[in-house]
Amino acid sequence: VQLQASGGGLAQPGGSLRLSCTASGFTLHWYATGWFRQAPGKEREAISCISVSDGNTYYADSVKGRFTMYRDTEKNTMYLQMNDLKAEDSAHYYCASDSPLGQWCSGALLGVWGRGTLVTVSS
Numbered sequence: 001v002q003l004q005a006s007g008g009g010l011a012q013p014g015g016s017l018r019l020s021c022t023a024s025g026f027t028l029h030w031y032a033t034g035w036f037r038q039a040p041g042k043e044r045e046a047i048s049c050i051s052v053s054d055g056n057t058y059y060a061d062s063v064k065g066r067f068t069m070y071r072d073t074e075k076n077t078m079y080l081q082m083n084d085l086k087a088e089d090s091a092h093y094y095c096a097s098d099s100p101l102g103q104w105c106s107g108a109l110l111g112v113w114g115r116g117t118l119v120t121v122s123s
Contacts, residue, residue: 001025002023003114005093007020009119009120010120012121013086013087018080019082021079022076026110032050032107033078033096033101034049034104035069046060047067050069050070052108063089080093087122090121090122091118093117093118093119094113096114098112
């Protein structure tokens, strides 16, 4: 049971990046899944998740209107489309199915995390 995140990199302020997270060993859309980020010296922040029951998505206020999370069930992959990036979006981004998401999204949680992918927003 694994999650593999990719797609991080360097973007300019106002630019876009898309993160991917592919699941292996389990069916992604059967579980509540989401994205976290952590910047140096800051606490980990849950930024989005998808509920199993209705597919509704949650977004933290810090990313609402700029980030979009979605899933491709055929590819067993979820994505985080990040637009209008800001310097404060710079962080390691993690995909996961774990208990902190239960505050906002319904569904079973696996307790699995992907390795982080680094996003740097700088001119």
